[in-house]
Structures are given as C-alpha cells and as structure tokens.
Amino acid sequence: MTEHMRAVRIHNFGGTEVLQHADDAPVPVLGPGEILVRVHASAVNPLDVGVRQGGFDFTHHPFPMTLGWEFAGTVERLGTATTDLRVGDRVFGRPALHRDGTYAEFVAVDPAHIARAPESLPLPEAAALPLTAQTAWKALFEIGGLSAGQTVLILGGSGGVGTVALQLARHAGATVVTTASGDGITLARSLGADEVIDYRTGELAARGRFADVVFDTVGGDTLEAAYDSVVPGGHLITIAGAPDAERADREGIHAAGFVLESDGQRLGKIAALVDAGKLRPVIQRTFDLGEADQAHKAMEAGHLRGKIILNVTTQR
C-alpha cells in the first residue's frame, strides 16, 4: 500500500506557479542502503529556483519532481542501511540530486551523505547548513588548501554560502577579505571578516594580487575580475561559473569549480564546529511549506542576507 505525505512538487518547469502543493504525494520508496528521514525543515537554494525554471539539466529526473536538497529532520525508518543512526536521531544533510528533494514530509537519503545535526541548534536552523557549509568547506579547505596565516578573498560575503565561508575562514586563522553591499557590509563584519570591500566601488580592482585563495560565489563579471586578485601559485575556486583553465595557466594560478557531493564525515566536522560555537547559520527569512512560491519569489528578488528556510513539520 502506498503511503502519502505533504509535498510541494513541480509537474513541469516554469514560474513560481508550477510549485504545486499535494497532500497525497507518495512517501519515497527506499532504494538499497537508503534511510527515510522525516523532514522538519528544508532550505531554499538558488539551485531550486534554477531547476524550477528549467535552467539546469535535470532531464534524468521524472515529473512530478520534489525540489529542495538541504534539510534537517529525524530518522524515521532504517530500511536495509548499514548505519550507526537510530530511529529518532536528529540529522541534517543534502540528499542526492537524482532523488526527490526536501520540500516534503519525508526524504530518502544515503546515510553516508548525512550526519547528526548540531545539538546546539533547533532543526529549522540546522537546515540552513548542510549544502551551504559543505560547499564553503570544500572550496576553502579541500580545493583551496586554505590555512592559518593566509589571506582569503570571499566574493559575495552576505549570501547563503558567503556568510558561512567567512566564518569558516576566520576560524581557520586566515585573514578574511570579502565583498558586499549595503547592510551586507555590516553583516559580513559581524561574522568576522577582517575587511569588507563595497563591490560597487573600484577598490578591489585597484588592489592587484593579494589573496592566496579567492572563493567566488557570484560569477559573471565578478568571476572574470577575480583572476586578478590571486597571487601567483594561489587558488581561484568558483561555484557560480565555469573556470577558465587556459587563463589560469597563463596567469600561473590554479582555477577550479565543482558541484558538491555530500559527505557525512565532512558534515560531522561542520556540526562539531557549530556545537563549539565557531559557526552559526544566518537566516534571512522562514516560510511554511505551503508558502514555497513566496520563498522562491524572495530568492528571485535577490539581496539575500543568509538563507531562506521552509518549515515542513516544525511549527513556528
């Protein structure tokens, strides 16, 4: 017998009107090694908006499709998985992109892709971190090799990824320079940036090469200009565009881009940092699941200061 749940799904690509609320969506059927998690809250990411608009190649994914790939919740069912997790454990993670997402009461995940949620955070706040913080961690440390005493430039310090990246870089003992505008400048300073440059001025271009690691979360012209900030032998990592390997070679720097694959061990280290008081999520606004269209409109309007969250089973 099929079990049912509440979910927000799309039956075709398009505007926010394609986000359809259903009370009778099928609960995901567990694949080999997967567990079922009761979603308490899902984050909304630019990825979700891009997929909804048909801007990414998601042709591998059948309709109706449940969006959202960042969550916090509790373990509901273990299936055949080999895992230390137990029913009722508080967990957070980023499900595989080929699976249905987290705008739903339940999600099926590989337990190797998730971790126990930070004990010090309510689940709706923990939902702001798994995709975002892992992305920042991978860029700064696994690719960029950022270490104490180095200088990092984080392009886009007031957004979902940027607000986490600058806290992680600060904790690693790097000198943190970031870009922002308006009240994003105050926010970036409050999160530990040593220096915040208003990107609407020409100040960054005038500075020349000064950063061992440049992390670009903006793309476009910002990415184009980012090469000129990296010291010889340094790293440029972008998550918002395609790196130009030939240009990087010519300039004697390393350039890389990636699409995150979730790793429960990495996520466990991030949870420990939260519980040690070294990292906190920044949440711009919280909506209920039934307001997913409004959440997408808020994301499309831009100028975010941290994350947008959808409450799924948690009452506000």
Ligand SMILES: NC(=O)c1ccc[n+]([C@@H]2O[C@H](COP(=O)([O-])OP(=O)(O)OC[C@H]3O[C@@H](n4cnc5c(N)ncnc54)[C@H](OP(=O)(O)O)[C@@H]3O)[C@@H](O)[C@H]2O)c1
């Ligand atoms: N490859 C991956 O695995 C991966 C993972 C996560 C995210 N991403 C991508 O990374 C990008 C950022 O994601 P996000 O969640 O951080 O987005 P977001 O929360 O929407 O952040 C955008 C932030 O950038 C600021 N901004 C806009 N233009 C800027 C500029 N020229 N210089 C500096 N800051 C600027 C915005 O504030 P103001 O406009 O008010 O200044 C806003 O605070 C998106 O393209 C997303 O798709 C990729």
